[in-house]
Amino acid sequence: MDNKVKNQIRSIVGKEHCSDRKEDLFLYSYDAMNRRYLPDMVAHPSSAQEISRLINLANEQLFAIVPRGAGTGLTGGSLAVDGGLIITTSRMNRILEIDPENQTAWVEAGVFNGDLQSAAAGYGLFFPPDPASMDFSTLGGNAAENAGGARAVKYGVTRDYVMALEVVMPTGEIVHTGSAAIKSVTGYDLTRLIVGSEGTLGVITRLLLKLIPIPEAVGTMLAAFPEISTAAKAVASIMSSRVTPSTLEFMDRTAVECVKEYLHDDIPSDVAALLLVEVDGSPSVVEADAKVLENKCLEAGALYVQSARDSEEREALWTARRALSPAIMKIRPLKINEDVAVPRMKIPDLITGIEELARKHRLSIVNFGHAGDGNVHVNLLLDPEDKEEVSRADHCVKELFQLVISLGGTLSGEHGIGIAKAPYLDIELESSATDVMRKIKQALDPKNILNPHKTFDYDKTSLERELSPDNG
Ligand SMILES: Cc1cc2nc3c(=O)[nH]c(=O)nc-3n(C[C@H](O)[C@H](O)[C@H](O)COP(=O)(O)OP(=O)(O)OC[C@H]3O[C@@H](n4cnc5c(N)ncnc54)[C@H](O)[C@@H]3O)c2cc1C
CATH class of the missing domain: 3.30.70.2740 (Alpha-Beta Plaits)
Structure with a gap:
């Protein structure tokens, strides 16, 4: 990328909101995966209009644009594998509206999931998608990855809660998809096309999200098993019962060892696997449902099932569960x-x-x-x-x-x-399916500007430009 182009980028977002200094670029060269690629520049636009102008420039000057939220992705989606401009949503971080009657929220793409949860809780509402990274990942990133979390077993994933979007398309147009109405079948479902497209089909700038009421009561249990296979059988038995848990998380012995400092009670040495099971609803339903699932665990061969005695114990279990991924890295x-x-x-x-x-x-x-x-x-x-x-x-x-x-x-x-x-x-997709994806990408992004070399656009040569201590 030459200096003339960099100056045009500076004039679009303001020179204080972009950088090509190597020490800054380095911060955007990685995500939560173990690889590094240096972009040519990073910019922090404040609006869809600025992003549109950046994308128009990229189409004229043929450089890649890579959208980035908080960079917590685990598959390298926000990395500029072939250089180009990273645009972050860090300055687009306002909760624009919470509508308690319609149970919806309009947010900018850079709002952290956890911040929306806190704001919605003030109205007795919550946003069900709860990735373990919820306190430090953005809603734009959650939508781009169609993130899920522990509550997905009952409540579904991000896709199920995005009603409408503002998106800047790879050719620069600002498009509004979806509707604030609960039901809408007007035209193709562009919202669902963009959600899960990993930043390759558009830059999400605003989202209309569905919220739901916080359940009155929650019951949390920890079931311990002597073998992984008995825990797996309990999962199958629970999921074919009449009770849908709001959470059914599994940890093997090594995983438990990694986070045992967070757990209140010692886990006996004959425990090979744990299930963290939750049910929610009205207090009487929670009590009855918890009993059903406790019995399912015991019938499958659980050594014991222990209920969280209070909210502090429940929180400790969740802290342990959320800490698992980084804790395993320590081994x-x-x-x-x-x-x-x-x-x-x-x-x-x-x-x-x-x-x-x-x-x-x-x-x-x-x-x-x-x-x-x-x-x-x-x-x-x-x-x-x-x-x-x-x-x-x-x-x-x-x-x-x-x-x-x-x-x-x-x-x-x-x-x-x-x-x-x-x-x-x-291994998973037939070539006819990837061909359809390629045609969609080609139609929306004819110059392959937006987040190239990701998913089916895999390019081994570009990936070999990875930074190493020798070339970094
Ligand atoms: C400790 C840890 C725990 C995790 N737990 C979970 C989990 O439980 N469930 C889960 O699903 N994931 C989990 N993740 C992965 C990650 O947090 C999610 O994928 C999250 O949705 C990424 O959000 P982000 O803001 O960090 O996006 P980034 O990492 O910045 O970007 C991810 C992808 O989205 C694109 N993107 C980002 N913002 C936009 C935008 N506004 N418009 C268009 N494209 C955009 C990027 O180009 C990239 O392809 C975890 C990660 C960590 C480190």
Whole structure:
């Protein structure tokens, strides 16, 4: 990118709101995945109009634009793999309106999920999508990744709560999608096309989100199992019962060890897996439903089921659960984190298959995740200096994906494809499906300006430009 273009960017957003200094660019060269790519410039626009002008300039001068929220993505989606301009939504962080009667909120894309939760709680409402990163990820990023969380088992994922969007298209037009009406079938569903498109089809600038009333009561239980397979059986039994839990989270023994400092009581050494189970609703329903699920766990072979005695104990359990992903990093410096999902009745087969893969490839694998919706985080723990182990892990990941697809599952339940899973896309998608995606991208972004080299636009050559201590 030459200086003339950089000056045009400065004149659009103001020179105090952009930078091409290497120390600044470095901060935007990574996300929560283990790779680094340096952009040519980073800009912090304040409106859809400014973003539109930046995108028009990119189409004239042919440089890439990469949208970025808080950079907590786990698949490299916000990385400028081939240079170009990163645009952040950090200055577009206002909650514009909470409408308690219609139970909706208009927000700018850079608002943190957790900030919306706090504001909505003042009206007795909440926004159900609750990624573990909710306190430090943006709603624009959540929509772009179609993020999910522990509550997805009962309440669904981000897609289910986005009613309308303001989006800047890859050709610069500002488009309004969707409707404030609960029902709307006018035209193609552009909102659903943009949600989950990982920043490749448009830059989301504003969102109209659905909120729902906070349940009157919540019951939280921790069930301990002597084997992972019995915990998996309990998941299958719970999910085929008449009670839908609001949360059904799974942790294996190593995962529990990683966060035991947050847990009130010691976990006995014969415990191989834990389920964190929650039910919500009116107090009488919660009491009855909790009993049903407790029995399901005991029938499946739980050693014990313990209820959180108060809100402090419940909060401790949640703190432990949310701390899991970063805590696991402490065991080994390199972690490959897959977030595969299978039809939930296949969870026992998935867990057995993962145990076999770990043995076959001599790898340490930690499993935890949203068992209730079949979404298991499979963490391969590695030593980056051990090249032979890293190579075994690559084979293991490929076989994991093959296993998941053979069980009727999917490569990613919530983290998206980005660059991390792009090389494996054809294990899941038929070429006719990727062709349709390519045609949509081509129609909306003829010059391939917006977030190139992601998902099906995988380009090995660009990815090889990764920063290393030698070239950084
Ligand atoms: C500790 C930890 C826990 C996590 N837990 C969960 C979890 O439970 N569930 C889950 O789903 N994810 C989880 N994640 C992953 C991540 O937090 C989510 O994907 C989140 O939605 C990303 O939001 P962000 O603002 O950080 O987006 P970024 O990482 O900045 O960007 C993610 C993608 O969205 C695009 N994007 C960002 N903003 C926009 C916009 N305004 N318009 C268009 N495209 C945009 C980017 O180009 C990129 O492709 C976790 C991550 C961490 C580090």
